[in-house]
Amino acid sequence: MTAASPRTTAQDAVLALLLEVTGTPKPGNVDRHHDHDDLRFEHFLAGAVGAEPAFRSVPDRPLGETFRRAVEGMSHQRGGNTQFGAILTVLPLAYADSAVDLTPTGATAVVESTTVDDAVGFYRAFDAVDVAVDDPPQGMADLDVHRGGDAAGALRERGLTLYDVMERSAEVDGVAAEWVDGFPRVFEAAERIREDDGPLPDRAARAFLDTLASDVDTFVVKTHDRETATRLRERARAARDGDVDPADLADDLVAEGINPGTTADLTAGALFVALRRGVAV
């Protein structure tokens, strides 16, 4: 059995973000051995440290407001969007850990209790940073996240909670799908990390590859197309199964500009759960 974490919930949230970007190779993403041209490892360090004060207000402040504050804090670096999706994944888990319990049931209780104000906070977070998202469905232009805080009126008029917003994105967004489904991929990857051996970043990298080989990365669908994302899943399977060196896949994806960001977000969530459950660094 493992002991509980020696750190606070907020400290483990920050450490999960830091360990996520450290694990290597995480094909296509910034990691300890890979940078993108304008998005570098140190931007993720500053992003994680910038989000820290907001994590400390869990569970006392509402989730949507905390999310907005975390993203604003994250944005004080030159890389742009470093951890928007990772924070969106970790935050409800942090609330579950602090106020309910850190299980699929606890996390579901947290997300289902979000309010219209939480939805407004979520939209306001888009004012702080440029996030790659799809255009809204027809008839939903007033809920385009690019409107940021200006969408508050439309959210209130329709009475949409943050859970409602996530439900509407669950088919096209892997993080939203976790919110709606009880975080199954996150908890599964956390167990994989717990049961694995060796340095924790290496275990995170293996869990990342496993998730990438199992599910289509929705960020790749958004930034490229579904065909690229489906083909990526096959390439990840080859790497996971030992037919391709994961390090080579990593180099190829950086060169091709394919960045499976959603899988990284889920890995951050898995690291948070693993740390809270006592996995030692």
Added chain:
Amino acid sequence: MTAASPRTTAQDAVLALLLEVTGTPKPGNVDRHHDHDDLRFEHFLAGAVGAEPAFRSVPDRPLGETFRRAVEGMSHQRGGNTQFGAILTVLPLAYADSAVDLTPTGATAVVESTTVDDAVGFYRAFDAVDVAVDDPPQGMADLDVHRGGDAAGALRERGLTLYDVMERSAEVDGVAAEWVDGFPRVFEAAERIREDDGPLPDRAARAFLDTLASDVDTFVVKTHDRETATRLRERARAARDGDVDPADLADDLVAEGINPGTTADLTAGALFVALRRGVAV
């Protein structure tokens, strides 16, 4: 001109520790591309995150107590002593930044105002982690830092402040020398980082090499001998001047087990000063 930092003093203290271990190559030290066998990059991540709550109590709690709490927090990882010296370097600068001003004069005012209680806190920090230090001078066995908190009686009896303790170590310890001399190497390296171009970790690595080429690293004197340390300074000069590839020197030093830890501590201090003075990440 640069703007002020968008982060709090505590956030910049943590970020300085994270950026310090990221800069590469920092010959002989753990960095983004180098681990030691039992002391790995992720131990430094957990060390920095662990120290964070203590940094937040600056300047309200006494320096010695804050130092002990920071080191205890730092110790919750399996690598052992990751940032004892870096925290000892950054902490008085954080007090200067919060309560006086972040200049050699301000830092000197902070260290000169330390008390006997601060000295006791410093000694108690040694209870949390195994730190490589010299044996105490003859007649000072009751002040051996290995005694940790048990030395409290001897410190009180002799009326030694933390500044007094540092003064007695300044000849053999590079961090203690900074305390006593007004942090000249730290502020010089901070200016170098400010004036340099490119990604911040690269600038930190160049400042590290410059410091290593200028001064004998006292941690290498302690863990090896003066000859090794003097020879290391010459090797660092060759790397700084382009006669040797710094990356090759880094690989050699890791293989030889030579770890210029004091120079890394001073680099962490320099990064803290640079961040507070508005250098952007």
